[in-house]
Amino acid sequence: MKALKDGVAAYATELMMGVGAALVSVGAGIIYLPAGIITAGAMLLAGAVLSCLGGGKA
Template sequence: MRNLVKGLTAHLGELALLAGAAGVTVGAGLICLPAGFITGGVLAILGGVLSIWGGGANEPE
């Protein structure tokens, strides 16, 4: 259980970013379904770019 909590707290920023992106995508999808798909795709691409830029975060402790 401690490993799970430690892993979640280590990636709290990424989890918050993912939850926010999911909320925006669902909200856009409720307004117009194609807008939800487009928003989800754009946010997925931006998440990949941010992941590439922040690639040095997994260094050993």
């Protein structure tokens, strides 16, 4: 259980970014489905760029 807690703590920022992107995409999709799909793609691209630029502690 401690390993799970440590793993979640290590990736908390990335998890919250992913959940936030999913909620924004779902919200846009509820209003207009193509907008939700486009928003999801834009969020995935932005997340990939941020991940590449961030570097991390690998």
